[in-house]
Amino acid sequence: MLNLSWNITVSYWLCEVRIFEGIGTLLINSFLFLLPVTCWHLFVRYGHIKRGKALSLLLWWILFEYLHHIWDFSWTWLTIGNVFGKNPHWVMWYAYLGVLGGSAWILICNYTIYALARGARSVQQxxxxxxxxxxxxxxSWVILATKDPATKTTTKHVTVVGTSFTGIDTLNDIQKIAKIDTLFSNPPSFNADITILPETIICEDIWSNKFTNTNLYARLKQNLFRWHTQHIIAGALLNMPSPGGLHTEERMGLPLAYNQYNAALLINHSDIINVKQKKIFVPVDEFLPPYLSFLKVKSYRFSSDTDNPDLFKIDNCSYFICICYEAVNSIFVASHLNKEASALLMLSSESFFGYTEVGRQQYMNICKLRCIENNLPLLKSSNDGILFTADNKGNITAMQRVRENCLINSRINLSTLSFYYLLVPFILPGLVVTLAGILMINAFIGVKQKRKNMLIKNSPIAA
Incomplete structure (x- = not known):
């Protein structure tokens, strides 16, 4: 019941978007959240744990949240540590321990209060x-007071574009780009190094091997001059032929198999297009795991290649490209960064939220935590959502709710990575080793106690 209450409190807005899917998601997640408690009960019972029960529960919960980040059917929105997105200055130490550290802090505080309520309430307790x-x-306040706004002297000019296109729009891709053209003044009031368009702004029949021959590509190349920018990053639905593809269409009377990718395209004055593929998907809507392929539900069934890079190198600076739901996954972002990353650039589409604003606000708050964890500024484009830029402290420097097509021109200070991305590879082995240590210590104590009982039983006094 507590699990269901937590799920409803945090993500009740899902039912406002799609009632049946929302209820299903709440019930499934409530069941999943029972797993760490069940594992803990089994661990304590069959491991004969007498010492460290509370610590074991904490470790099992953090282990569950970690694993929930890395499997292919995750809803990491519900990670407990995300609750501080509204007050990020409370958790500036996320740069060292990340969002799972926040989950641990909340659980420890809850246990401390619980123990205090049950105990004698001494002054020490x-x-x-x-x-x-x-x-x-x-x-956190000490870190905030001593933290530099940026750790690099390099500054960049970035334009983030917000669009208000809905799923019922009849505009084709070129018409959408033409609408965006009207946002840019001539003569220019702002010369941008990078212009970021929203996720899947390009959504017509785009094939990776033919895109450079299309009128749309030619139009985007021309817009480098029209928009007074050196680089355009645009979200696209990209088709790639593949013999074992998840999608098929008929070509000249024959079936053609292909995979579809939710991608970000980097377009500039060169003839090379860099492609970053989305790798973390909204369960069911965007990706259906093979073990659930029997479900007859509507899904984009996106694909991804694990060796596809997540960073774009632009003018000797590296930028981590984050496509929408990827930003909700703390472990994914930190584990795919490298030491050269200097900013987070986001492409999102939030029309999924429909008329509810709660989901959009929660999404923005969660994104701010990625700034603190990784000590990087973040710039987010959006379709039908919240357009914003934030510094490496999680402070919003510019924000606009997209009601009509708009843009934000921003000057950002690049930064260097925090400690957190170095910690992430050691979280799983650290949790497993600690649990194994608790098991071994209790086993040792149990053996020692048995020997003591045997000695007492066989002693002359006992006789």
Whole structure:
């Protein structure tokens, strides 16, 4: 019941978007959230755990949240540590421990308060509880006060574009680009290094091997001059022929198999198009795992290649390209960064949220946490969502709810990565080793206790 209550509190807006899918998602996630508690009960019972029960529960929960980040049917929106997105200055230490550290802090505070409520409430216990609440916030304020707004002297001019196209629009891709053209003044008021368009702004029949021969590509190349920019990053639905593809269409009377990718295209004055493929998908809507292929549900069934790069190198600076739902996954972002990354560039489409604004606000708050975790500024384009830019402290520097086509011209200070991305590879082995250590310590204590009982039983006094 507590799991269901938590799910409803955080993501009730899903039912406002799609009632039956929303209810199904809430029930499935509530079931999944029972798994770490069940594993803990089994661990304590069959591992004969007498010492470290509370620590074991904490470790099982964090292990569950970690694994929930890396499997292909995750809804990481519900990670407990995401609740601080509205008050990111409380958790500046996410740059060292990440969102899972926030989950651990909340669970420890809850256990401390629970133990205090059950105990004798001594002065020492009350002081410990208050320290557990206050010290992490104090550390955050110290980090905030001493943290530089940027750790590189390089600055870049970036334009993020917001569009208000809906699923019922009859505009083709060239007509959409023509609508965006009207946002750019001539003569220019802003010369951009990079212009970012929303996710899947290009959604017609685009084939990877033929795109450079299309009128749309020629139009985008011309817009480098019209928009006074050196590079355009545009979201696209990209088709690639593949013998074992998930999609088929008929060509000259014969079936052609292909895979479809949700991608970001980097277009500039060269003849080379860099492509970044989306790798973290909204469950069911965008990706259906093979073990659920029997479900007859509507899904884009996107594909992705694991060796496809997530960073674009632009004018000797590296930018991590984040496509919509990928930003919700803390582990994905941190584990796919490298030491050269200097900013996060996001492409999103939020028409999925429909008329509810709660989901959009939560999404923005979660995205701000990625800035703190990785010590990088973030610039987010959007279709029918919230357009914003944020610095490496998670401060919103510019924001606009997209009601009609608009843009934000921003000057950003590039930064260097925090410690967190170095920690991520060690989270899983660290959790497993610690649980194994608890098991071994309790086994040792159990053996020692048995020997002691045997000695007492066989002693002359006992006799």
């Amino acid at each position: 009350i002081a410990s509880c208050l320290m557990m609440l206050i010290i992490p916030i104090g550390i």
